[in-house]
Amino acid sequence: xxxxxxxxxxxxxxxxxxxxxxxxxxxxxxxxxxxxxxxxxxxxxxxxxxxxxxxxxxxxxxxxxxxxxxxxxxxxxxxxxxxxxxxxxxxxxxxxxxxxxxxxxxxxxxxxxxxxxxxxxxxxxxxxxxxxxxxxxxxxxxxxxxxxxxxxxxxxxxxxxxxxxxxxxxxxxxxxxxxxxxxxxxxxxxxxxxxxxxxxxxxxxxxxxxxxxxxxxxxxxxxxxxxxxxxxxxxxxxxxxxxxxxxxxxxxxxxxxxxxxxxxxxxxxxxxxxxxxxxxxxxxxxxxxxxxxxxxxxxxxxxxxxxxxxxxxxxxxxxxxxxxxxxxxxxxxxxxxxxxxxxxxxxxxxxxxxxxxxxxxxxxxxx
Amino acid sequence: xxxxxxxxxxxxxxxxxxxxxxxxxxxxxxxxxxxxxxxxxxxxxxxxxxxxxxxxxxxxxxxxxxxxxxxxxxxxxxxxxxxxxxxxxxxxxxxxxxxxxxxxxxxxxxxxxxxxxxxxxxxxxxxxxxxxxxxxxxxxxxxxxxxxxxxxxxxxxxxxxxxxxxxxxxxxxxxxxxxxxxxxxxxxxxxxxxxxxxxxxxxxxxxxxxxxxxxxxxxxxxxxxxxxxxxxxxxxxxxxxxxxxxxxxxxxxxxxxxxxxxxxxxxxxxxxxxxxxxxxxxxxxxxxxxxxxxxxxxxxxxxxxxxxxxxxxxxxxxxxxxxxxxxxxxxxxxxxxxxxxxxxxxxxxxxxxxxxxxxxxxxxxxx
Numbered sequence: 001x002x003x004x005x006x007x008x009x010x011x012x013x014x015x016x017x018x019x020x021x022x023x024x025x026x027x028x029x030x031x032x033x034x035x036x037x038x039x040x041x042x043x044x045x046x047x048x049x050x051x052x053x054x055x056x057x058x059x060x061x062x063x064x065x066x067x068x069x070x071x072x073x074x075x076x077x078x079x080x081x082x083x084x085x086x087x088x089x090x091x092x093x094x095x096x097x098x099x100x101x102x103x104x105x106x107x108x109x110x111x112x113x114x115x116x117x118x119x120x121x122x123x124x125x126x127x128x129x130x131x132x133x134x135x136x137x138x139x140x141x142x143x144x145x146x147x148x149x150x151x152x153x154x155x156x157x158x159x160x161x162x163x164x165x166x167x168x169x170x171x172x173x174x175x176x177x178x179x180x181x182x183x184x185x186x187x188x189x190x191x192x193x194x195x196x197x198x199x200x201x202x203x204x205x206x207x208x209x210x211x212x213x214x215x216x217x218x219x220x221x222x223x224x225x226x227x228x229x230x231x232x233x234x235x236x237x238x239x240x241x242x243x244x245x246x247x248x249x250x251x252x253x254x255x256x257x258x259x260x261x262x263x264x265x266x267x268x269x270x271x272x273x274x275x276x277x278x279x280x281x282x283x284x285x286x287x288x289x290x291x292x293x294x295x296x297x298x299x300x301x302x303x304x305x306x307x308x309x310x311x312x313x314x315x316x317x318x319x320x321x322x323x324x325x326x327x328x329x330x331x332x333x334x335x336x337x338x339x340x341x342x343x344x345x346x347x348x349x350x351x352x353x354x355x356x357x358x359x360x361x362x363x364x365x366x367x
Numbered sequence: 368x369x370x371x372x373x374x375x376x377x378x379x380x381x382x383x384x385x386x387x388x389x390x391x392x393x394x395x396x397x398x399x400x401x402x403x404x405x406x407x408x409x410x411x412x413x414x415x416x417x418x419x420x421x422x423x424x425x426x427x428x429x430x431x432x433x434x435x436x437x438x439x440x441x442x443x444x445x446x447x448x449x450x451x452x453x454x455x456x457x458x459x460x461x462x463x464x465x466x467x468x469x470x471x472x473x474x475x476x477x478x479x480x481x482x483x484x485x486x487x488x489x490x491x492x493x494x495x496x497x498x499x500x501x502x503x504x505x506x507x508x509x510x511x512x513x514x515x516x517x518x519x520x521x522x523x524x525x526x527x528x529x530x531x532x533x534x535x536x537x538x539x540x541x542x543x544x545x546x547x548x549x550x551x552x553x554x555x556x557x558x559x560x561x562x563x564x565x566x567x568x569x570x571x572x573x574x575x576x577x578x579x580x581x582x583x584x585x586x587x588x589x590x591x592x593x594x595x596x597x598x599x600x601x602x603x604x605x606x607x608x609x610x611x612x613x614x615x616x617x618x619x620x621x622x623x624x625x626x627x628x629x630x631x632x633x634x635x636x637x638x639x640x641x642x643x644x645x646x647x648x649x650x651x652x653x654x655x656x657x658x659x660x661x662x663x664x665x666x667x668x669x670x671x672x673x674x675x676x677x678x679x680x681x682x683x684x685x686x687x688x689x690x691x692x693x694x695x696x697x698x699x700x701x702x703x704x705x706x707x708x709x710x711x712x713x714x715x716x717x718x719x720x721x722x723x724x725x726x727x728x729x730x731x732x733x734x
């Protein structure tokens with residue numbers, strides 16, 4: 001065996017998420033509705049699809065390692081400089097790089113108990129010590145996160161706005177107050193994976209060069225390009241340039257770069273997506289209510305539904321749905337694990353969910 | 368500023384390679400021939416292009432994090448088990464993960480002086496100590512690498528076969544002897560990025576479960592999919608499963624997975640590529656000889672040409688080519704930097720190179 005590092009030997013072999021394809025292989029057939037990973041079933045912009053199709057024949061060329069054209073467009077979009085933007089292989093990849101830049105064995109990191117597991121995976125992977133604070137109800141708690149960061153001397157603070165898995169959000173004003181409160185020596189990671197789907201008042205005004213915060217954005221959600229693997233971080237130029245010390249310079253697909261540039265320029269499609277997602281959120285909420293569940297307000301492309309029982313009950317509901325061909329997921333920790341989390345989808349997806357849910361609930365109540 | 372780790376603060380800001388697009392932006396117009404990055408200008412299999420085009424519309428779905436279908440096909444292709452294969456974002460990405468698994472500050476790593484800079488970038492990035500041995504002529508030197516590994520207690524030994532940037536290769540028998548000599552506690556990384564373009568006798572027989580070696584393969588070169596970002600490693604199951612502790616599980620593009628699977632199944636296209644590359648190697652070698660340069664034998668999709676002077680002279684030749692719209696690169700260290708490195712290309716590429724080379728040489732001789 002290779003002589004792994006002590007850190008690697010200490011890490012568990014578990015992975016943050018099991019993909020739906022794995023479940024399909026176990027079940028022996030495909031899901032009828034794929035509503036578990038908050039993918040955007042309405043798809044990429046037709047212009048993005050066309051750009052990716054055209055780029056396929058040019059895939060013999062490496063992508064531009066500077067991601068120049070996309071970064072220029074993103075800079076214009078955000079009123080930032082190109083030096084404020086680094087493009088990477090989705091937020092997952094960028095989070096890993098950021099943690100690597102800052103966190104070594106024993107360094108303190110603050111997040112919410114039940115927030116994004118892949119961030120925790122990266123922190124553990126570089127030996128950091130995670131300090132978790134509870135949500136306040138169904139919201140992450142900025143004041144508690146800041147207080148815990150002060151208490152522990154944390155180097156990183158993670159907050160997603162809107163939140164996953166609860167779908168809640170904080171106002172721009174609340175986030176701007178949080179940025180003002182970031183302790184000296186700490187960096188706030190503001191994960192805005194879902195922000196294009198949120199109300200406008202969920203988007204704080206933060207100067208691109210503000211050294212207290214780095215914002216993470218993705219083309220995986222509102223732009224419907226999860227499978228293309230492309231996202232970006234917005235932050236102060238010295239921090240952004242530090243990514244060059246560790247990133248895989250040729251790591252972003254040329255096809256994804258072309259698609260993302262086209263997606264960014266198709267504001268009409270984004271408006272269509274926002275409307276489709278909002279409509280499906282309403283439909284999902286109505287289905288939940290029709291079945292005696294409580295849909296939580298959502299600023300995202302999913303609806304988290306309180307099943308009215310404990311974690312074991314919600315788990316049985318989820319399993320009943322999966323058995324009926326509906327891929328959904330649920331929050332990992334109590335008290336949020338009283339819920340299931342259902343992504344927005346097409347009318348056919350909604351119909352399949354509506355047909356399966358009563359049976360899943362009945363099964364869960366019987367066992 | 369964030370509190371970077373001490374290791375990160377110690378790293379230089381330099382990057383291993385500048386992309387051709389950066390040079391094009393500086394020059395103000397595009398290269399006439401793109402022959403510097405050993406891309407496969409003959410392109411992906413038409414079946415791979417079609418698979419990627421079809422996958423573009425499905426890019427709203429994350430790729431299968433287990434890369435199941437591709438790994439199954441690769442396992443059959445190599446007579447290995449699926450548990451012997453990990454798919455990643457090209458060899459660059461896989462090398463970074465492997466270094467992370469094994470190398471911590473001060474750990475010894477052995478490579479050849481002038482071999483792949485991106486591997487060195489990863490070793491430095493995790494604090495490893497690089498020990499370099501010289502090439503023996505234009506070949507990497509397996510005996511010297513093994514001796515240096517014994518001397519330094521190295522955890523990793525890097526060898527590319529065929530070699531980049533010299534294009535040379537070792538026989539299967541020589542490599543099999545090298546595997547037998549790997550010291551206890553060391554792991555040989557056999558980078559076979561170009562192996563599908565090499566003579567058959569360059570491919571050693573190594574049991575997939577041999578714990579002494581891990582083989583790196585890519586779809587970037589012979590399969591013409593550099594811009595799609597997909598490669599794989601073949602090795603013992605416990606080592607392969609260790610990648611799960613650190614890899615970006617959803618990091619491989621769904622489009623790339625589809626393309627790679629189709630490419631793997633198109634043996635006819637691979638044969639066409641091998642013939643096209645061989646033909647272009649001959650043409651490049653003839654152009655070199657016509658201009659008084661010495662083309663080195665090549666087992667790859669590039670021809671390294673001895674310009675007959677020192678590094679400064681070859682650098683002037685390269686700059687003369689770049690000024691005339693021909694993107695080429697050259698080895699970084701002496702004595703190999705007496706050469707320029709020219710990738711195989713289309714007849715139009717060859718013609719452009721043939722037209723520019725005499726002027727570049729004349730300019731280099733005058734200054």
